Amino acid sequence: MEDAPVKPEALDAVVFDVIGTLVDEDATWASAAARIAAETGSDGTVDLLAGWAAALDLRMSAVVEGDEPWRPHRELVVESARAAVSTAGGELTAADAAQLAEIEAGYPAWPDVASATAALRRNRLVAGLSNGDLDSLARLANTNRISWDIALSTGSVRTFKPAPAAYRHAIDALRIEPTRTLFVAAHPWDLRAAAAFGFRTAYIARPGAERPSKDDRFDLQLEDLDALVDYLDGGDPRRPL
Template identity: 30%
Template sequence: MSMDPKILAFDVFGTVVDWHGSIAAEAKRLSLPVDPNEFAAAWRNGYKPAMAKVRSGTLPWTKIDDLHRMILDDILKTFNITSLSESQIHELNLVWHRLNPWLDTVEGLTKLKSKFTIVTLSNGNLGLLADMAKNAGLPWDLILSAEVFRHYKPDPETYLGVAEIFNVLPEQVMLVAAHKDDLLSANACGLQTAFIERPLEFGPNFSRQDLHREEFTTYHAKDLMDLAAQLNCK
């Protein structure tokens, strides 16, 4: 096994918080005339294509809050939802600031924080991540975002930027994520990696087929409590 990392950098959406369940619950709360699971999936499905426009230069640098709003405007048309006022749409877009943590998240992060410096490495913007941490009680040592680096993951500038901020080697940083493409990119930059199984990330109707162990992951854990145990956090 590799040396212990010094910095644990966490993907957030899906790894630390339950975006699908939170958004489906918001759709129900607002009595939107849609299948809540389909609505949550459609909103998230617009995420990578929107970021790709920024990464390719088709769009200038654009915060995730603004990309989320662009996607939301599109899916409201797709689902033919016309009952919301502008202020209601604005408030709905901020649901990403209020996502609920997984049940193991806060205790797991607290254990990991006792031994390591824990930071976010999310494509979410700084204001969003700060609001989310406040709402969900996430005990970050530092909130880092693609916004800091003006690059979205999986651009190498994001992963290597964490090492640069803390003045450590890339292999002294470990990316913790529930997404193998993210981990593969971090691994290519020399970071250690930890895969967290999140079988319900995409909702109750989606069966994940990618929860097996991979050679490019340094650790493979059921959840954050399991990772803390593997890293000998008391």
């Protein structure tokens, strides 16, 4: 954590990344990849999972760069899985494609999410900003007891993070001042893009997530959301990284 982190009283709102930060996508993807590999005879769950993730990243990047038209996130998830299965020597079934189209609505929340988001809402505006589709975000909040005032999808501006329009969407939709808003994510790339818009930033460590580089200068780096609540309630981060 920086020597002089943002003061709690200087923050009016907290905006969370959702997938990976509030909910765990990795375990769900691993389970789906193992099932699909077994059903289709594809070569290796690990290779299939890696190919699926890489294909999704490429498709989302193509949309951000303007090389491909925007499509709903769920469509890209299915397209990417189909491409990865084909590369691994199999063919995605219609039943699996239908299940994958709804996969992000079923991600489980990390254990600290329900209590921490409820605590943060007592004194501040709390929002989610996600590349996931809006209906999936609503279902995630319902099943995982995520307490936010509103969830925003980058689909509303037909792009994905880290496109600048995604962060501008949050600023405009919520009518917030970025310098008085804490953007919270488990992804350094997301925090870097948010910081470029003037957001204050908090990195939350999650299992398997990318770690900040030595050059990253986030306002807070904490091990979990409970530590974030402690800091914003009293200015004392008991569990910094």
